[in-house]
Amino acid sequence: MPNVKIEVANESTTVSDDEVKAAVPALQTQVTRDFAPVWGADAELSFVAPSALSDDAWWLVVLDNSDQAGALGYHDLTSNFLPIGKVFAGTDKQYGQQWTVTASHELLEMLGDPDIDLVVFDQPSGTTGRLYAMEVCDAPEADAYSYKIGDIPVSDFVRPAWFQPNRTGDDGQFDHGGFIKKPLELLPGGYIGVFDISAGTGWTQQTGSDTPAYADRPRVGSRRERRRLPRDQWLPSKRRS
Helix, strand or coil: CCCCEEEEEECCCCCCHHHHHHHHHHHHHHHHHHHHHHHCCCCEEEECCHHHCCCCCEEEEEECCCCCCCCCCCEEECCCCCEEEEEEHHHHHHCCCCHHHHHHHHHHHHHHCCCCCCEEEECCCCCCCEEEECCCCCCCCCHHHCEEECCEEECCCECHHHHCCCCCCCCCCCECCCCCCCCCCCCCCCEEEEEECCCCCCEEEEECCCCCHHHHCCCCCCHHHHHHCCHHHCCECCCCC
């Protein structure tokens, strides 16, 4: 039995409770069948009313819109300082995107790096190196690379080989869908946070072709923004009732 409990709640007027309930089994299948065997992180998902969100669970909450234009889903902390994912279904529909893909994206990235502090270090020489943010859904971010579980579209995600610069297509699969052909490749619409240790520029955003301009700028409340913030500036969410 997974030791991580994730409660999914709906506070959106854009999608109904029945639509969110219908998505939860597909998200559960993706986590347990597809993601956990590759990344070693499993969870038990359940749908609850917003007023029933519990202190000992992680939260995935579906809302209408974010506070910032263009944001499709960002993380905060629960009232008990545990991970939370927020999915903005209204904003997704505004941009012609599937809210269940965003929900899947947020869910898998919470499981892959719940504290937003993991990186992969690529050191090509003794004096140069780059840190890559451990974000497992950013490189194949676009809906075009999603896949369906039943009738529910869910996000593609990278496998560990994506973060290994010396791996080849002969000895590694780089993403679940098989779209990525080499390590650190960004598909159209994709991106990844990079920290060049010799450049002195801090975290920057490397993007694939056709990536929306807003992806270059961390959105308020996003994982990328929180990666740059000192921990004492992180704020817990207020419990909803």
